[in-house]
Amino acid sequence: xxxxxxxxxxxxxxxxxxxxxxxxxxxxxxxxxxxxxxxxxxxxxxxxxxxxxxxxxxxxxxxxxxxxxxxxxxxxxxxxxxxxxxxxxxxxxxxxxxxxxxxxxxxxxxxxxxxxxxxxxxxxxxxxxxxxxxxxxxxxxxxxxxxxxxxxxxxxxxxxxxxxxxxxxxxxxxxxxxxxxxxxxxxxxxxxxxxxxxxxxxxxxxxxxxxxx
Amino acid sequence: xxxxxxxxxxxxxxxxxxxxxxxxxxxxxxxxxxxxxxxxxxxxxxxxxxxxxxxxxxxxxxxxxxxxxxxxxxxxxxxxxxxxxxxxxxxxxxxxxxxxxxxxxxxxxxxxxxxxxxxxxxxxxxxxxxxxxxxxxxxxxxxxxxxxxxxxxxxxxxxxxxxxxxxxxxxxxxxxxxxxxxxxxxxxxxxxxxxxxxxxxxxxxxxxxxxxx
DNA sequence: GTTTAATTTAAACGAGTGTTTTAAATTAAT
DNA sequence: ATTAATTTAAAACACTCGTTTAAATTAAAC
Numbered sequence: 001x002x003x004x005x006x007x008x009x010x011x012x013x014x015x016x017x018x019x020x021x022x023x024x025x026x027x028x029x030x031x032x033x034x035x036x037x038x039x040x041x042x043x044x045x046x047x048x049x050x051x052x053x054x055x056x057x058x059x060x061x062x063x064x065x066x067x068x069x070x071x072x073x074x075x076x077x078x079x080x081x082x083x084x085x086x087x088x089x090x091x092x093x094x095x096x097x098x099x100x101x102x103x104x105x106x107x108x109x110x111x112x113x114x115x116x117x118x119x120x121x122x123x124x125x126x127x128x129x130x131x132x133x134x135x136x137x138x139x140x141x142x143x144x145x146x147x148x149x150x151x152x153x154x155x156x157x158x159x160x161x162x163x164x165x166x167x168x169x170x171x172x173x174x175x176x177x178x179x180x181x182x183x184x185x186x187x188x189x190x191x192x193x194x195x196x197x198x199x200x201x202x203x204x205x206x207x208x209x210x211x212x213x
Numbered sequence: 214x215x216x217x218x219x220x221x222x223x224x225x226x227x228x229x230x231x232x233x234x235x236x237x238x239x240x241x242x243x244x245x246x247x248x249x250x251x252x253x254x255x256x257x258x259x260x261x262x263x264x265x266x267x268x269x270x271x272x273x274x275x276x277x278x279x280x281x282x283x284x285x286x287x288x289x290x291x292x293x294x295x296x297x298x299x300x301x302x303x304x305x306x307x308x309x310x311x312x313x314x315x316x317x318x319x320x321x322x323x324x325x326x327x328x329x330x331x332x333x334x335x336x337x338x339x340x341x342x343x344x345x346x347x348x349x350x351x352x353x354x355x356x357x358x359x360x361x362x363x364x365x366x367x368x369x370x371x372x373x374x375x376x377x378x379x380x381x382x383x384x385x386x387x388x389x390x391x392x393x394x395x396x397x398x399x400x401x402x403x404x405x406x407x408x409x410x411x412x413x414x415x416x417x418x419x420x421x422x423x424x425x426x
Numbered sequence: 427g428t429t430t431a432a433t434t435t436a437a438a439c440g441a442g443t444g445t446t447t448t449a450a451a452t453t454a455a456t
Numbered sequence: 457a458t459t460a461a462t463t464t465a466a467a468a469c470a471c472t473c474g475t476t477t478a479a480a481t482t483a484a485a486c
């Protein structure tokens with residue numbers, strides 16, 4: 001019966017799993033608390049509201065991932081030769097996969113949550129992410145832009161969001177896609193294999209020359 | 214007071230707009246009927262349920278777009294020279310933009326609805342689309358595969374789903390992204406501009422050589 | 427013009443939502 | 457051991473949701 005101090009953790013663990021697989025507004029607090037085997041009211045006691053629970057779920061990952069990602073970006077910045085786009089994107093793979101040892105299926109869940117947040121939210125999550133982790137995002141955007149100097153900033157803005165869509169959608173349906181790929185082509189990919197497949201796709205799209213018209 | 218016979222149309226028009234901009238489950242029947250200035254119960258009278266209303270909203274576009282898209286693909290297939298990937302993707306732009314003369318902002322609404330459908334649905338929309346329009350989708354996949362013969366089928370499977378994610382996510386958040394782009398870069402893009410931006414991105418990603426490793 | 431059918435209306439239903447309240451139980455501090 | 461603070465528990469609140477019902481209205485058929 002949930003020794004007191006881990007009630008918060010039990011809620012977060014249950015919430016992130018449910019949020020990731022069915023979305024925020026499709027997941028009721030009653031479903032979360034029943035899966036977590038805690039009382040309904042404890043959500044509002046520990047987090048204040050559902051909105052703040054959503055932010056807490058995301059923050060638990062972002063607080064680990066963002067600094068780790070920034071470290072990788074800085075490491076690449078320190079090297080005198082300009083990093084390629086593939087190198088930049090690949091440098092985030094380790095921080096992403098490290099989330100798996102933070103929590104079971106951490107990588108998948110984190111990326112799915114990110115996608116849900118961007119799609120569902122009316123702004124409060126976007127605001128939360130950009131104000132709390134904006135510096136890390138800026139460093140990433142700068143690194144990517146430097147690796148593809150022929151892409152104007154406005155164009156880069158769009159392509160980075162295309163990229164976000166690519167990775168987010170892929171991760172959201174990675175399990176289903178892996179099942180199909182296994183049945184259809186005899187492929188047996190784990191999450192890392194999928195990430196390694198998607199990186200060349202994204203890198204090619206981001207850096208393709210802007211068509212003159 | 215809504216001359217009787219166009220009550221269905223008033224509902225569909227109001228519903229598609231609201232569905233596109235806030236998603237299916239975030240849009241209540243009460244909001245739809247108040248915008249349409251019809252009675253709440255008329256939705257269930259004319260469509261049976263909310264689910265069927267959603268399908269009706271999508272079908273109104275798919276029934277026009279899918280045959281038009283298939284015609285374009287067939288036209289490319291008839292030409293002796295192999296079409297490029299960009300040509301194939303670009304051939305869908307005209308059918309997409311034609312939706313604008315079907316209804317105000319038809320193109321935007323249709324693509325956003327598609328995105329919402331793929332992201333939100335628990336399956337019933339995916340099922341609806343693939344069973345009703347699967348033949349058109351198959352022709353498209355065959356054409357794309359022929360344009361990039363250096364991509365093995367298994368890899369193409371993944372890349373087409375990456376592409377689906379790209380377009381679906383982009384369209385679902387097109388309004389929000391356009392707002393940011395306008396504030397940040399002074400860009401004022403319509404939906405066609407976004408489509409023209411995303412096509413080279415997707416074409417480059419789908420056809421990039423598979424990295425040997 | 428009366429009858430019949432189709433449509434619209436207002437009201438209520440039942441289920442589900444996030445949140446708050448009140449009280450009990452548990453833990454920590456004095 | 458007693459007091460205070462924290463945590464859990466059960467219940468209710470106020471609200472929204474999709475759907476249904478039954479009466480009123482409109483249009484069509486005869």
